[in-house]
Amino acid sequence: xxxxxxxxxxKVAGDAGQEAVPDLWVRCGRCREMxxxxxxxxxxxVCPKCGFHARLTISDRVALLLDAxxxxxxxxxxxxxxxxxxxxxxxxxxxxxxATESLDSGQSEAAAYxxxxxxxxxxxLAILDMGYFAGTLGSVVGEKxxxxxxxxxxxxxxxxxxxASGGARQQEGVVALIQxxxxxxxxxxxxxxxxxxxxxxxxxxxGGVTASFATLGDCIIAEPGAVIGFAGPRIIxxxxxxxxxxxxxxxxxxxxxxxxxxxxxxxxxxxxxARLIRLFSHATQPAQDPTASASTPHGEPRVVxxxxxx
Amino acid sequence: xxxxxxxxxxAAEIRTKLDAIEKQYAANPTPELDAQRIxxxxxxxxxxxxxxxxxxxxxxxxxxxHPLRPQTMDYAIGMCTDFVEFHGDRVFGDDRAIVGGPARIxxxxxxxxxxxxxxxxxxxxxxxxxxPHPEGYRKAHRLFELAEKFGMPVVTxxxxxxxxxxxxxxxxxxxxxxxxxxxTLATLRVPVVCVVIGEGNSGGALAIGVGDxxxxxxxxxxxVASPEAAASIVWKDAKFAPxxxxxxxxxxxxxxxxxxxxxxxxEPVGGAHADPSAMIATLRSTVAGEISRLExxxxxxxxxxxxxxxxxxxxxxxxxxxxxxxxxV
Numbered sequence: 001x002x003x004x005x006x007x008x009x010x011k012v013a014g015d016a017g018q019e020a021v022p023d024l025w026v027r028c029g030r031c032r033e034m035x036x037x038x039x040x041x042x043x044x045x046v047c048p049k050c051g052f053h054a055r056l057t058i059s060d061r062v063a064l065l066l067d068a069x070x071x072x073x074x075x076x077x078x079x080x081x082x083x084x085x086x087x088x089x090x091x092x093x094x095x096x097x098x099a100t101e102s103l104d105s106g107q108s109e110a111a112a113y114x115x116x117x118x119x120x121x122x123x124x125l126a127i128l129d130m131g132y133f134a135g136t137l138g139s140v141v142g143e144k145x146x147x148x149x150x151x152x153x154x155x156x157x158x159x160x161x162x163x164a165s166g167g168a169r170q171q172e173g174v175v176a177l178i179q180x181x182x183x184x185x186x187x188x189x190x191x192x193x194x195x196x197x198x199x200x201x202x203x204x205x206x207g208g209v210t211a212s213f214a215t216l217g218d219c220i221i222a223e224p225g226a227v228i229g230f231a232g233p234r235i236i237x238x239x240x241x242x243x244x245x246x247x248x249x250x251x252x253x254x255x256x257x258x259x260x261x262x263x264x265x266x267x268x269x270x271x272x273x274a275r276l277i278r279l280f281s282h283a284t285q286p287a288q289d290p291t292a293s294a295s296t297p298h299g300e301p302r303v304v305x306x307x308x309x310x
Numbered sequence: 311x312x313x314x315x316x317x318x319x320x321a322a323e324i325r326t327k328l329d330a331i332e333k334q335y336a337a338n339p340t341p342e343l344d345a346q347r348i349x350x351x352x353x354x355x356x357x358x359x360x361x362x363x364x365x366x367x368x369x370x371x372x373x374x375x376h377p378l379r380p381q382t383m384d385y386a387i388g389m390c391t392d393f394v395e396f397h398g399d400r401v402f403g404d405d406r407a408i409v410g411g412p413a414r415i416x417x418x419x420x421x422x423x424x425x426x427x428x429x430x431x432x433x434x435x436x437x438x439x440x441x442p443h444p445e446g447y448r449k450a451h452r453l454f455e456l457a458e459k460f461g462m463p464v465v466t467x468x469x470x471x472x473x474x475x476x477x478x479x480x481x482x483x484x485x486x487x488x489x490x491x492x493x494t495l496a497t498l499r500v501p502v503v504c505v506v507i508g509e510g511n512s513g514g515a516l517a518i519g520v521g522d523x524x525x526x527x528x529x530x531x532x533x534v535a536s537p538e539a540a541a542s543i544v545w546k547d548a549k550f551a552p553x554x555x556x557x558x559x560x561x562x563x564x565x566x567x568x569x570x571x572x573x574x575x576x577e578p579v580g581g582a583h584a585d586p587s588a589m590i591a592t593l594r595s596t597v598a599g600e601i602s603r604l605e606x607x608x609x610x611x612x613x614x615x616x617x618x619x620x621x622x623x624x625x626x627x628x629x630x631x632x633x634x635x636x637x638x639v
Contacts, residue, residue: 078627079629081626084557168513170544170558172625174560177512177533179623180492180516185493185496187493208512210486211484211485211513213489215489216493239476240475240477
């Protein structure tokens with residue numbers, strides 16, 4: 001279904017970090033090497049020549065991290081509204097942008113979450129996707145992230161969040177901004193229940209996502225070469241006039257500055273995460289924190305939530 | 311120093327006439343001059359009120375940034391007693407854009423934390439125009455934890471164009487510092503009252519703005535990004551900031567209508583800068599009242615209510631058919 005709406009392949013090229021050459025061949029987005037498409041896909045879209053990690057879709061991520069057939073996506077039907085009636089003069093309105101984004105990407109929002117097993121371990125997994133609205137954090141993404149943590153608490157699952165985002169979604173204004181507080185609070189609730197949160201930062205992780213749940217992981221793992229930071233390179237150069245040195249704001253830069261625990265290539269991620277969950281899983285007793293039981297009932301159809309916003 | 315905003319000019323012209331008449335009257339107190347000055351005073355008040363009742367979002371941004379508007383240090387001195395400013399994050403340095411420390415409001419100990427932009431050029435540069443570095447947020451974090459340790463309510467005053475976006479800020483983990491504050495405030499076991507006193511932009515404001523009560527001064531703004539930054543994202547050009555201000559719903563009345571803030575604090579006629587001491591007195595009594603009410607709530611409930619408050623915020627709908635409730639297998 002989703003693929004029906006995908007643009008013709010070559011158009012995706014710049015965005016996804018690789019160029020598709022019809023059918024059999026793919027050109028690496030970094031070293032420009034021609035790669036045999038099937039081998040490249042089997043290597044989780046990592047270039048065998050230069051190690052470039054091209055961007056992944058949600059289903060690519062699921063295949064990379066979870067055991068076969070264990071993924072069960074939850075609440076896939078959450079849809080964005082237009083809480084502000086965002087209609088910028090002379091630019092497409094939020095409502096129009098949402099329609100375009102859905103058509104272009106074949107997706108309905110920038111995140112998915114659900115349950116699954118990773119090397120046999122029960123996990124709650126949430127994945128952000130740059131392919132829809134630049135992975136921006138709005139109400140639906142914030143809600144899915146919060147629910148992923150509450151799923152972890154309710155079913156005693158470790159939580160894994162794979163981030164890829166341009167930051168807060170401007171078109172939802174303060175409603176988007178507050179998702180940062182909401183998701184940070186959800187991380188705390190998981191911590192109070194003494195369950196591990198593994199945060200995976202992928203290309204790119206920026207702005208309000210970096211400044212909330214993504215950097216609150218008990219362990220933070222970054223993908224090689226991923227751009228990770230608070231202010232994007234363009235904003236830094238515009239605001240301060242500083243020219244960024246090469247390699248600034250990469251995963252490796254953040255490792256050097258003590259901001260991430262490990263930079264881990266795709267092929268090793270699953271094993272590392274499994275090892276971490278097993279190392280952390282000694283603390284199995286729920287803690288006494290009131291927020292730990294603060295999950296809200298969800299799943300039922302409803303229009304939520306800021307009264308007066310409908 | 312006197313600063314007249316463009317849209318304040320009609321009132322300022324009356325003010326100039328009034329000042330002249332007052333001077334004449336002082337030298338020569340005739341009944342005619344007395345009648346004139348009484349008329350002019352009334353005209354000035356009416357015109358000012360009319361202007362301020364009809365501020366556009368972009369005009370509100372100008373008022374929120376007014377150089378004579380009271381800032382955090384003015385409140386620290388004017389509405390508190392015994393304020394002791396604490397410096398430094400104990401790791402890297404002291405950020406001058408965030409000030410804070412213990413103080414008393416109406417005799418009760420509180421922890422005050424706020425952004426301070428400064429007024430004169432030198433001070434503004436020293437304070438990075440109110441854009442905190444990571445060490446500022448880490449200082450705030452230290453003060454939040456101190457407040458919890460000593461059972462002091464936290465009062466935060468937001469007034470920032472946003473968190474500082476420089477290479478050094480990136481190297482020292484700006485995003486990490488902001489996130490840590492959100493997480494800590496979300497679960498802090500003392501009452502937290504947050505007030506936007508000027509400009510409250512982006513994660514840089516939110517990182518001292520998560521609490522039990524979120525208040526805005528009448529002409530302050532609260533936004534996902536500064537209008538300039540939002541304009542450069544949406545229009546690819548910062549000069550569309552006025553249009554962005556319109557679209558973002560960043561004024562206190564708009565945000566109250568959207569249920570995103572708890573309360574608006576009225577400003578003196580003509581804005582906080584027209585009568586700073588009246589503004590400071592209003593904020594003192596408002597904050598004292600909020601703290602008194604929050605202190606009656608048992609800690610466990612305070613913290614779980616705060617969680618629920620943020621948990622509810624968002625706007626989405628669910629396409630039928632609904633998925634199974636996530637809590638069941």
